[in-house]
Amino acid sequence: MACCNSNTRRDEGIRVIAIDGPAGAGKSTVAKRLASILQCAYLDTGAMYRALTLKALRQGINLDDEDKLVELANKTSIDLEGDFEKLKVFLDGEDVSEEIRTLNVTNHTFYVARAPRVREIMVRWQRSVGSKKSVVVEGRDVTTVVFPNAYRKFYLDGNVEERAKRRIKELEAKGQMVDAAQLLKDVQERDEKDLTRKYGALKKADDAIYIDSTPLTAEQVVEEMLKHIKN
Numbered sequence: 037m038a039c040c041n042s043n044t045r046r047d048e049g050i051r052v053i054a055i056d057g058p059a060g061a062g063k064s065t066v067a068k069r070l071a072s073i074l075q076c077a078y079l080d081t082g083a084m085y086r087a088l089t090l091k092a093l094r095q096g097i098n099l100d101d102e103d104k105l106v107e108l109a110n111k112t113s114i115d116l117e118g119d120f121e122k123l124k125v126f127l128d129g130e131d132v133s134e135e136i137r138t139l140n141v142t143n144h145t146f147y148v149a150r151a152p153r154v155r156e157i158m159v160r161w162q163r164s165v166g167s168k169k170s171v172v173v174e175g176r177d178v179t180t181v182v183f184p185n186a187y188r189k190f191y192l193d194g195n196v197e198e199r200a201k202r203r204i205k206e207l208e209a210k211g212q213m214v215d216a217a218q219l220l221k222d223v224q225e226r227d228e229k230d231l232t233r234k235y236g237a238l239k240k241a242d243d244a245i246y247i248d249s250t251p252l253t254a255e256q257v258v259e260e261m262l263k264h265i266k267n
């Protein structure tokens with residue numbers, strides 16, 4: 037298998053598989069399964085933006101103030117531990133894996149993600165992970181900005197109604213009440229923000245392989261990706 041274990045010299049054997057796409061396209065599920073099959077690390081870049089947002093919210097920082105966000109990012113440590121089976125997110129040593137998934141954090145991450153100098157710091161952190169080990173990484177700009185030379189790049193898309201339905205199922209499985217119409221609206225708004233952000237906007241890299249997940253199961257998406265990775 038091309039990724040990820042290799043006996044060659046240190047950086048020569050390192051492979052990055054990068055996956056971008058809109059919210060709810062199934063990136064996390066697929067990235068974790070790929071990492072498991074390929075026996076390499078899994079990097080959820082969205083979790084990093086979420087963790088910094090959580091800290092900014094807790095400290096009551098004005099999310100429009102980029103200088104303050106940069107200052108905060110420079111005094112923050114975000115560690116992703118564990119692997120594709122159970123990724124844990126630590127914010128200054130505290131396990132915030134659950135808290136970063138709340139609606140409040142989800143709805144505010146946009147402010148942190150649109151600040152160019154915060155993105156620069158995030159990109160540095162993410163590249164440093166990818167320079168040490170083989171990794172399957174997912175996000176919005178990982179194929180275009182963070183790892184433009186990744187071994188394989190994918191753009192995982194999906195019809196917005198289908199993506200909203202999947203999100204509803206996930207939340208219901210966690211026992212949460214969901215307003216379906218509101219959730220669809222939220223997903224549409226997140227798409228708009230991701231696509232129109234001035235820096236780090238979601239877009240398909242010219243050389244990324246496009247996969248529409250709408251008619252596919254996660255297993256089928258993984259199979260399709262594996263075909264390209266093995267080629």
Ligand code: DC
Nearest residue numbers: 081082083085145146149175176177
């Ligand atoms: O993938 P996610 O929903 O956990 O991402 C959370 C937020 O972070 C979302 O608003 C998009 C943003 N994000 C980003 O701007 N760049 C990335 N590489 C990953 C996520």
